[in-house]
Amino acid sequence: MYLDLLLVGFGHVARRFVKLLDERASVLHDRHDVRCRIVGVTTARHGAAFDPNGLSTAVLLDRYASGSSIDGTDRDRAGRDYSWLLSEARHHTATACAEGRVVLIETTPLDVTNGGFPAIDHVREALLAGAHVITANKAPVAFGYRDLAARAAAAGRRFFFEGAVMDGIPIFNLVRETLPACEILRFRGVVNATTNFILTAMERGRTYHDALTEMQRAGIAEADASHDEDGWDAAAKTAALINVLMDGDATPLTVAREGIRAITPDRVHDARARGRRIRLVASAQREGGLLLGRVAPEELHPGDPLAQLDGLQNGLLLETDVLGTVGILQLDGGLTQTAYALLSDLITIAKQGTRDRNRGHSLAPSP
Ligand SMILES: NC(=O)c1ccc[n+]([C@@H]2O[C@H](COP(=O)([O-])OP(=O)(O)OC[C@H]3O[C@@H](n4cnc5c(N)ncnc54)[C@H](OP(=O)(O)O)[C@@H]3O)[C@@H](O)[C@H]2O)c1
Structure with missing residues (x-):
């Protein structure tokens, strides 16, 4: 299965995640039949980039490390915010969105003063656009879990957040998958x-x-x-x-x-x-x-x-x-473990997508 990834936030966790994606690419492909490419990234102070054919991880990391904008231009390209990223995704990856092959990776900082926003909006809007969402940010699940889980279910998309608590150690997955009657x-x-x-x-x-x-x-x-x-x-x-x-x-x-x-x-x-x-x-x-x-x-x-x-x-x-x-x-514990949680949620989404398709189920929203 081919997945297109949109990253909102390119800080410590996201940068470790994109490296881990490269390091584990053969495992993803050989064991799980998953191939990923990063098609869009947006940040607060380091610009934004989008390419429907895929962005180079090495180039993104180099540009971020050098302090320049991740699209290689000046940083202040007005309007290149999260809405811009989603509208590029809707426009250029419409088929992938409709097929449930776009995943938003949300790693903006926790903000407890704003009731979970803007992270909650990032999740809501991505689900509306047809993307699955994975976050390591606690804010959406700590402030808006019930609403976001309902929206994801209605959209036929997944909302996962294993990295939000105890990094890569499975807690939510453990309880969901192995303690269903407890x-x-x-x-x-x-x-x-x-x-x-x-x-x-x-x-x-x-x-x-x-x-x-x-x-x-x-x-x-x-x-x-x-x-x-x-x-x-x-x-x-x-x-x-x-x-x-x-x-x-x-x-x-x-x-x-x-x-x-x-x-x-x-x-x-x-x-x-x-x-x-x-x-x-x-x-x-x-x-x-x-x-x-x-x-x-x-x-x-x-x-x-x-x-x-x-x-x-x-x-x-x-x-x-x-x-x-x-x-x-x-x-x-550490960054690699948190990045791993994002990776493991990604594999779960890909496996569920493959299973749904094999059963002939569409991932389209339920009526
Ligand atoms: N670090 C850990 O070990 C760890 C472990 C578990 C969970 N987490 C959670 O994972 C999340 C990310 O952590 P981190 O350590 O990677 O944080 P970080 O290094 O501060 O990175 C945050 C990223 O989000 C970007 N950003 C901030 N506001 C934004 C907005 N409104 N729109 C788009 N991008 C925005 C920042 O842009 P700039 O780069 O331009 O500033 C930065 O790239 C946090 O919620 C944290 O609680 C972290």
Whole structure:
């Protein structure tokens, strides 16, 4: 199956994703019969480019790295924004859109101040144009999951977001594919790599500032690092997990939230001296018919699986009605893992498209 990709955002995650696409091209082709080409890219400050015959990954990466516009011209080509990208796609890849072979890869930054916009609009408009959507951005699923999932279903398109929580480790796919008859009653997790790295580094004698700077340099901290420090990123992930896994209606604003700025080295060392560790814990549970989400630093007992998580490691414990507690650990997190989540969602879309076509189903919207 041939897929045309539109990228909105060409930052750390998207750039690692396009390299991974090249690195795994033979696996995609030989194992899954998928071939991809990037036909359009738009950014905030690095211009935009579109070519229905495919853009060169190497050229895009070189231009971005050199600081010039990704289309090789000056940066201020007015009007070359997301709407321009979609209108080019509608015009030049109309057949691919109609056949369900266009996929939007949404990797703009999380913005908690705007109710999930503009990312929600990016998803809505792409679905309307006939594209599937994959995002690593938590905003659409944390603020607009129910609406976007309904729109995707009505359009006969997929809306996937595995990379939004715990990078490439399957959570949403795991629950969707393997726990179809279980209820998730509650969950607890360490879901933000930057804060876990900072807390671990402080246990080892490094300063908060030094550890945060390392995360920013590695492209792992959010573009606005206060999103990590103040617990917004974890709150967005908590809302996403509540909405998808527990059929809730949360937003990051409804999650009770406390970040790690007030955690001092003394507090970290005092907890260590008592055999405990401070971790930023995200959790949700049902109470009196309500679904309550919470993000806060907690002192964890050494027997708690979440207390074992060091550095960039993340973990999630799902308490289910049938299987008891299911734990998922991410021992190696980072950009490649997030890029991999986008890739794995892409393969799922291609496989479903192939399956639908073999069954003679069109991917057109249901009446
Ligand atoms: N980094 C990670 O390890 C990680 C892990 C999991 C999930 N995520 C999520 O993945 C997303 C991307 O992360 P990242 O680290 O790649 O962020 P990033 O490096 O800040 O890149 C964001 C990209 O989005 C572009 N952009 C911003 N607003 C835009 C708009 N309105 N229209 C078009 N493009 C726009 C930026 O353009 P310019 O390049 O011109 O600034 C940039 O290319 C975020 O939502 C983040 O929360 C990241």
